[in-house]
Amino acid sequence: MVRLNLALLALVVICAVSLVTSRHQARKLFVELEREQNLARGYDVEYGQLQLEQSTWGTPARVERIAREQLRMQIPPASRVQIVDGAPR
Amino acid sequence: MTTASAARRAPAPALPPLRARFVFATLLALFALLAARSLYLQRIDNGFLQEQGSSRYSRNVEVPAHRGRILDRLGTPLAISTPVKAIWAWPEKVDATPAQLRQLGNAIDLSPQALAARLHASGDFVYLKKGVPPEIAARVAALGIPGVHDDDEYRRYYPGGEVMSQVVGFTGDGDVGQEGIELAQQVWLGGRPGSRRVIINRRGEAVEDVESIRAPQEGRDLVLALDSRLQYLAFRELKSAIETNKAKAGGVVILDVRTGEILALANWPSYNSNNPSNRNRGARDRMRNRALTDTFEPGSTLKPFTIAAALEAGKVRPGTVVDTAPGTLTIGGATIHDAHREGVLTVEQVVQKSSNVGAAKIALSLPPEAMWTMFAGAGFGAPPRTGFPGEVSGRLRPAKSWRPIEQATMAYGHGISVNLVQLARAYTLFATDGELKPVTLFKEAGPVAGRPVLKPETARAIRHMLEMVVLPGGTAPKAQIPGYRVAGKTGTAHKLEGGVYANKYVSSFVGFAPASNPRLIVAVMIDEPSAGQYYGGSVAAPVFSSVMGAALRLLGVPPDAPVNNVVLPVEGSEVREET
Numbered sequence: 001m002v003r004l005n006l007a008l009l010a011l012v013v014i015c016a017v018s019l020v021t022s023r024h025q026a027r028k029l030f031v032e033l034e035r036e037q038n039l040a041r042g043y044d045v046e047y048g049q050l051q052l053e054q055s056t057w058g059t060p061a062r063v064e065r066i067a068r069e070q071l072r073m074q075i076p077p078a079s080r081v082q083i084v085d086g087a088p089r
Numbered sequence: 090m091t092t093a094s095a096a097r098r099a100p101a102p103a104l105p106p107l108r109a110r111f112v113f114a115t116l117l118a119l120f121a122l123l124a125a126r127s128l129y130l131q132r133i134d135n136g137f138l139q140e141q142g143s144s145r146y147s148r149n150v151e152v153p154a155h156r157g158r159i160l161d162r163l164g165t166p167l168a169i170s171t172p173v174k175a176i177w178a179w180p181e182k183v184d185a186t187p188a189q190l191r192q193l194g195n196a197i198d199l200s201p202q203a204l205a206a207r208l209h210a211s212g213d214f215v216y217l218k219k220g221v222p223p224e225i226a227a228r229v230a231a232l233g234i235p236g237v238h239d240d241d242e243y244r245r246y247y248p249g250g251e252v253m254s255q256v257v258g259f260t261g262d263g264d265v266g267q268e269g270i271e272l273a274q275q276v277w278l279g280g281r282p283g284s285r286r287v288i289i290n291r292r293g294e295a296v297e298d299v300e301s302i303r304a305p306q307e308g309r310d311l312v313l314a315l316d317s318r319l320q321y322l323a324f325r326e327l328k329s330a331i332e333t334n335k336a337k338a339g340g341v342v343i344l345d346v347r348t349g350e351i352l353a354l355a356n357w358p359s360y361n362s363n364n365p366s367n368r369n370r371g372a373r374d375r376m377r378n379r380a381l382t383d384t385f386e387p388g389s390t391l392k393p394f395t396i397a398a399a400l401e402a403g404k405v406r407p408g409t410v411v412d413t414a415p416g417t418l419t420i421g422g423a424t425i426h427d428a429h430r431e432g433v434l435t436v437e438q439v440v441q442k443s444s445n446v447g448a449a450k451i452a453l454s455l456p457p458e459a460m461w462t463m464f465a466g467a468g469f470g471a472p473p474r475t476g477f478p479g480e481v482s483g484r485l486r487p488a489k490s491w492r493p494i495e496q497a498t499m500a501y502g503h504g505i506s507v508n509l510v511q512l513a514r515a516y517t518l519f520a521t522d523g524e525l526k527p528v529t530l531f532k533e534a535g536p537v538a539g540r541p542v543l544k545p546e547t548a549r550a551i552r553h554m555l556e557m558v559v560l561p562g563g564t565a566p567k568a569q570i571p572g573y574r575v576a577g578k579t580g581t582a583h584k585l586e587g588g589v590y591a592n593k594y595v596s597s598f599v600g601f602a603p604a605s606n607p608r609l610i611v612a613v614m615i616d617e618p619s620a621g622q623y624y625g626g627s628v629a630a631p632v633f634s635s636v637m638g639a640a641l642r643l644l645g646v647p648p649d650a651p652v653n654n655v656v657l658p659v660e661g662s663e664v665r666e667e668t
Contacts, residue, residue, distance in 0.1 A: 027296035034295050041153070048158075048169050055166050055248035060321035078571030078652040 154280030182236030388582030452500030579625030
């Protein structure tokens with residue numbers, strides 16, 4: 001009887017300790033999750049800002065200006081264009 | 090404790106029984122009081138303590154939700170929200186050294202006087218600066234001035250600037266849509282921040298989720314039908330045409346023939362939606378999306394519809410001869426003029442040379458109802474339903490109220506008003522085999538079926554006439570594009586001012602290409618050109634040609650004509666038109 005009680009007591013103690021540890025683990029993981037989510041949100045914001053920057057640098061007006069003024073590009077006159085029939089048959 | 094045992098240890102003075110009972114009762118009563126108090130605090134009035142307790146281990150956290158982006162059909166962002174800070178102060182609590190105030194003013198770009206004025210304001214809340222980038226807000230926070238705080242907010246940026254602003258619109262305070270698509274699609278775009286309850290540890294980190302009080306609702310992205318490359322192209326050409334012609338205003342619309350999508354919608358004057366000073370009341374005039382919210386009398390661009398009605402009714406065939414001599418026609422005291430005197434013309438030539446007299450004669454052979462049905466079938470007099478706020482329907486009076494002179498002038502587009510998008514859309518009748526396509530500002534997944542209005546033969550006959558317009562002998566040789574067959578119609582309408590037609594004009598051109606298998610419709614409208622030229626064929630047609638040519642090339646539409654197809658008439662022999 002005494003032995004059984006002792007065994008049960010040990011079991012209870014083990015259970016209690018493991019509950020505490022798993023709870024602690026859960027909280028630690030949650031903190032980590034939270035941190036990662038914040039990071040993800042931060043990256044999302046940064047992505048938006050980068051998109052904004054990209055589209056600001058890539059506005060057709062700016063691309064055209066650089067093409068014309070710096071790279072000295074021009075649209076070829078129609079007489080110098082050869083159309084290659086590349087339609088799939 | 091009996092008296093016997095007490096007596097054995099020490100002789101204690103006997104306690105009077107009354108006193109003993111009194112002490113016992115008092116102690117009991119005090120215990121009862123404690124029990125009652127604890128019962129009261131635990132069970133009855135437990136709110137305050139529970140709140141105090143939970144505030145020590147849990148916290149309500151705001152879950153941010155941002156407004157959805159607006160994208161063009163290629164995925165280029167047209168509007169993006171990004172978090173910024175609003176810096177505010179509680180004036181009476183502000184306690185800063187002059188050096189600190191100077192640093193604060195420098196950081197947020199506010200002069201010392203302006204800063205002082207704000208800090209001496211009454212009340213306990215005053216914004217120092219809104220929309221501050223997070224880096225600068227961090228510098229302000231580092232100064233550690235008591236009474237100066239910051240709040241999170243979103244600011245919306247529009248990379249397209251003035252090219253896109255009239256379509257996209259902008260948001261006001263709290264990132265809520267105020268104009269354009271931002272206003273119309275507020276429910277779809279707008280995010281709603283959520284809130285949840287978490288348990289925190291001593292470092293203030295959340296360690297456990299307790300409950301979600303309100304789920305956040307992220308704003309959804311919205312994909313428009315616009316193509317930012319075509320939009321820029323249309324805007325650039327429109328702007329330069331307005332400058333060369335010293336015009337007051339203008340618009341260009343590009344429609345996809347297969348889907349009815351609006352690929353570009355450019356207006357001038359315009360404004361930059363990123364610049365708050367451009368958004369005030371005085372700028373209202375520039376904010377208007379004229380192509381949808383303003384109407385004008387279209388003039389000759391309506392003639393093809395009159396001819397189509399006559400063809401449908403079987404009154405004429407493309408080769409039927411109409412005598413337009415002597416270039417005037419008097420109906421009930423009013424006289425219609427042709428800008429260019431012609432003699433006997435075929436119905437095809439009436440369109441090609443834009444003869445008012447010819448169109449009026451053909452119209453008068455029709456019952457008013459037949460013309461009305463045609464105009465209504467082309468979408469005039471009804472809003473185009475693009476999903477844009479404030480679009481107008483234009484004016485198309487019921488056929489019963491038409492007098493003969495009105496029917497005659499309506500044949501060439503006077504006495505009726507339309508907006509530019511309606512006009513572009515109406516030409517889907519001729520660009521397809523007689524179907525009117527619905528127009529939309531939002532991207533479609535594939536071809537959209539239209540409503541059949543014309544017989545396919547009629548549509549093809551008109552398409553052929555419209556192709557003649559751009560050939561020598563027509564009103565718009567300048568609309569030709571190397572490598573592509575083009576069809577279209579010019580318009581040069583007198584403006585109605587205070588009930589009389591003034592010597593001011595609206596020049597327009599609506600056309601489509603490639604004529605063998607139309608892909609795009611481009612409509613151009615220039616309001617009050619005043620640099621000498623005002624005919625649709627010389628003001629609007631060149632804009633059409635450059636916009637359409639570049640758009641077809643950008644979209645990779647294969648040419649349907651040899652590159653040397655452009656034939657310009659001998660200088661000075663151009664056919665002019667009025668209306």
